[in-house]
Amino acid sequence: MSNSAAADPAPDHAGQVGPIIAAHRDRPGAMLPILHAIQRHLGWVPGAAVPLIANALNCSRAEVQGVLDFYHDFRRAPPGRHVLQLCRAESCQALGGLALEAHARAVLGLDYYQTSADGALTLEPVYCLGNCACSPAVRVDDEILGRVDQERFDALIAGLRGVGATA
Numbered sequence: 001m002s003n004s005a006a007a008d009p010a011p012d013h014a015g016q017v018g019p020i021i022a023a024h025r026d027r028p029g030a031m032l033p034i035l036h037a038i039q040r041h042l043g044w045v046p047g048a049a050v051p052l053i054a055n056a057l058n059c060s061r062a063e064v065q066g067v068l069d070f071y072h073d074f075r076r077a078p079p080g081r082h083v084l085q086l087c088r089a090e091s092c093q094a095l096g097g098l099a100l101e102a103h104a105r106a107v108l109g110l111d112y113y114q115t116s117a118d119g120a121l122t123l124e125p126v127y128c129l130g131n132c133a134c135s136p137a138v139r140v141d142d143e144i145l146g147r148v149d150q151e152r153f154d155a156l157i158a159g160l161r162g163v164g165a166t167a
């Protein structure tokens, strides 16, 4: 499994982020919009983007890296084919989220921000999916699910395995 931002597997990402930076660089407070736009486009923020953003915004690489590190929502490595997010906010915690979280980690053998060895699944925490009335809530890729107990979670993972995800 991997959760590190090791060497960029595709250095040509620099060519992809350049136009994104150019499109947002003149906005007020451009750094966050640039980082969000890169992650929307690639699914993560490659290290190659850091010096390019620093040059465009006339700031240091350390400043860009600091923002990137501060916000955990920015991925520093490519995600798996499926991203599974568990809600850790109050309502979900109060209604079984902690037990679900422990179950998920044990079943998947993953901690947060880790990706399974086959690249199929990335596990991430999230803080409220806006689905509190149906806690505990989980997001799989773009789909938000509610009232996810351990049995439903296992069925969900089995379904993902059925389309190529093995955790």
Ligand code: FES
Pocket: 087, 088, 089, 090, 091, 092, 093, 127, 128, 129, 130, 131, 132, 135, 136, 137
């Ligand atoms: S607290 Fe989990 S969806 Fe709101």
